[in-house]
Amino acid sequence: MNVISVFLQKAITQGIPLLFGANGEILTEKSGNLNLGIPGLMYMGGVAGLIGAFLYEANVANPIPFVGMLISVICCLLCSALGALIYSVLTITLRANQNVTGLALTTFGMGFGNFFGGSLSRLAGGVGQLSTATTASAFRAKIPFLTDIPVVGELLFGYGWLTYFCLIITFALSFFLFKTRVGLNLRAVGESAATADAAGINVNRYKYIATIVGGMMAGLGGLYFVMEYTGGTWVNNGFGDRGWLAIALVIFARWRPLNAIWGSFLFGGLYILYLYIPGLTRDMQEIFKSLPYLVTIVVLVITSLRKKREDQPPASLGLPYFRESRG
Amino acid sequence: MSAAVKEPLFHVVKRDGTSFGRSLLIRLAAIVLALIVCAVIIVLLTGMNPLSVYAALWNGAVGTSRRMWITFRDAAILLCIGFAVMPAFRMRFWNTGAEGQVLMGAAATAAMMIYGKALPSWLLYALCPLAGIAAGIIWGVIPAFFKAYWNTNETLFTLMLNYIATQLVAFCIIFWENPPGSNSVGLINSKGKIGWLPNLDRYGCVLPILIVLALAVLLYAYMRYTKQGYEVSVVGESENTAHYAGINVKRVIIRTMALCGAVAGIAGYLLASGVSHTISTGLVGGRGFTAIIVAWLGKLNPFSMMIVALGLVFMQKGSVEIAGQFNLNENASEIITGILLFFILGCEFFINYRLEFRKHEKEAVKA
Numbered sequence: 001m002n003v004i005s006v007f008l009q010k011a012i013t014q015g016i017p018l019l020f021g022a023n024g025e026i027l028t029e030k031s032g033n034l035n036l037g038i039p040g041l042m043y044m045g046g047v048a049g050l051i052g053a054f055l056y057e058a059n060v061a062n063p064i065p066f067v068g069m070l071i072s073v074i075c076c077l078l079c080s081a082l083g084a085l086i087y088s089v090l091t092i093t094l095r096a097n098q099n100v101t102g103l104a105l106t107t108f109g110m111g112f113g114n115f116f117g118g119s120l121s122r123l124a125g126g127v128g129q130l131s132t133a134t135t136a137s138a139f140r141a142k143i144p145f146l147t148d149i150p151v152v153g154e155l156l157f158g159y160g161w162l163t164y165f166c167l168i169i170t171f172a173l174s175f176f177l178f179k180t181r182v183g184l185n186l187r188a189v190g191e192s193a194a195t196a197d198a199a200g201i202n203v204n205r206y207k208y209i210a211t212i213v214g215g216m217m218a219g220l221g222g223l224y225f226v227m228e229y230t231g232g233t234w235v236n237n238g239f240g241d242r243g244w245l246a247i248a249l250v251i252f253a254r255w256r257p258l259n260a261i262w263g264s265f266l267f268g269g270l271y272i273l274y275l276y277i278p279g280l281t282r283d284m285q286e287i288f289k290s291l292p293y294l295v296t297i298v299v300l301v302i303t304s305l306r307k308k309r310e311d312q313p314p315a316s317l318g319l320p321y322f323r324e325s326r327g
Numbered sequence: 328m329s330a331a332v333k334e335p336l337f338h339v340v341k342r343d344g345t346s347f348g349r350s351l352l353i354r355l356a357a358i359v360l361a362l363i364v365c366a367v368i369i370v371l372l373t374g375m376n377p378l379s380v381y382a383a384l385w386n387g388a389v390g391t392s393r394r395m396w397i398t399f400r401d402a403a404i405l406l407c408i409g410f411a412v413m414p415a416f417r418m419r420f421w422n423t424g425a426e427g428q429v430l431m432g433a434a435a436t437a438a439m440m441i442y443g444k445a446l447p448s449w450l451l452y453a454l455c456p457l458a459g460i461a462a463g464i465i466w467g468v469i470p471a472f473f474k475a476y477w478n479t480n481e482t483l484f485t486l487m488l489n490y491i492a493t494q495l496v497a498f499c500i501i502f503w504e505n506p507p508g509s510n511s512v513g514l515i516n517s518k519g520k521i522g523w524l525p526n527l528d529r530y531g532c533v534l535p536i537l538i539v540l541a542l543a544v545l546l547y548a549y550m551r552y553t554k555q556g557y558e559v560s561v562v563g564e565s566e567n568t569a570h571y572a573g574i575n576v577k578r579v580i581i582r583t584m585a586l587c588g589a590v591a592g593i594a595g596y597l598l599a600s601g602v603s604h605t606i607s608t609g610l611v612g613g614r615g616f617t618a619i620i621v622a623w624l625g626k627l628n629p630f631s632m633m634i635v636a637l638g639l640v641f642m643q644k645g646s647v648e649i650a651g652q653f654n655l656n657e658n659a660s661e662i663i664t665g666i667l668l669f670f671i672l673g674c675e676f677f678i679n680y681r682l683e684f685r686k687h688e689k690e691a692v693k694a
Contacts, residue, residue: 090672106616107613108669114661313480
């Protein structure tokens, strides 16, 4: 029982950054933009939050955790919004190819993260490993007493506030997309931009806002990893390929945020399953690590076999919209 | 003026066609702008004199004959991986899986080198590239098959296969590790260099470059002068047209991805047998993704792709050198690459479209 509850808790911890990223990508894709830059944006958000916290802690005699947290959240949101803005200008206004622009953004974002994460303390004139433990403590703070509840205490309440915030965002996003007028308009833009345009919807504005807000959500996933998971330090490429898993999760969830919740926990569990299966040799562990990707492929194939209309990606995903050249 | 009807300041018009000189000029302007932005960033980070930034870039990339050859060789390898996505892109099949296809090719080559030691050397020289090509083809055809028969999304399928390839290679590495417990394979056959691509020059760069140049010519001829190459273009333009013309679209998709996989396999072979003489999960190091950018910016033309690949590798080598001088980490090169790409991607717009400003504003200026 104990091992299972620890495993579940770790699976959720692993799943939250994926859920942030998947939410961001769902919102973006619903506007018809396939943003393959999400992995890069997650790096950018994470490192920007870290830089903010680092500069605050380095320049203030007695840093207050809560203030550091606020600063790092703001830095994270600004930086990932800026990254998403680059993508938006290039693909929406300048009509560049979305796949290529997204990949370029991922190259840029991962380099940006690893460069500043790895060189920050040197650039600031210090030496040694960079640490923002004070700020991270605010991210890691748990509700007192609740975690003492036997059995379920740790499992339900053993996380920092970003975890609960992520779940709130997911429910809010689902409500927004499927229950509000603006959400309906956004989905119309993603399905058929020309039709939406004819109905008087400002296509470009919807695309811009969805992509930028989506990028900010993804950035929070990076921040979660840097602050809550690793406790306010940077490990080069520590975030690994989780950004791509977040994009895989979007397909797995068939573009529905609520499906992404349990999907993210499942992916998180598969990501660390190899640590919990007794008797695995080192080489077999590596095979087990490919499970999340295998599962995604299986889901991808099954959805394409079933051809259910509500399971398909937004119809104009990946296509630029140019009012003068309707085809 | 203020009473005028609401008319936007400018609107966008598609150009009918752009002269070669004009598009070249726009691209050059974008590259110059990108270089200026990159220099500003480097100056801000290191406090270098802006001119010496460019001198250091040049020195880092082609400063010595060794550096120059390695820059050319790495550009050739990147170009080769670019060739592995180019035919697929011609038919609008978004192959994001070159990373995995190259890695599988490299792993198969490494396996040949490890298990084929006892074979006669001419046989091993033939089997190494063949094993790489076969592995690349398998990894490329799997998503093509699903795309052809069930229209499974290829962008994501090929993307996922990259990570499965990485894990398979991680498995192989532990299986082959040498010395045990090191989690790496080390130089394969370092005694006797069995199965290594022969060196024609001091740095072992000439042969890989020649192989890739030969591939460029072959691919150009294939795409341009053969029936199969023409079919690829038709499927890319419109699947319906292709059906109507009696082209077997399924077969074209699978055949073209087999070609892509084979080219990726050759790249993997060159990496394992000609460059690193070992296998590791980071062997391809993101070049499968950079290659997509090379193919796209080179307009899917093998010869323009050469220029793009060389430019990108030049900037990467140069910025790694600068980062090294200042003890900063080498990821600086990815930032530089990213900025260059943003500018080049953005400038395409000004090649394809022009802005028309409000008419009466011009008249007001005249008056």
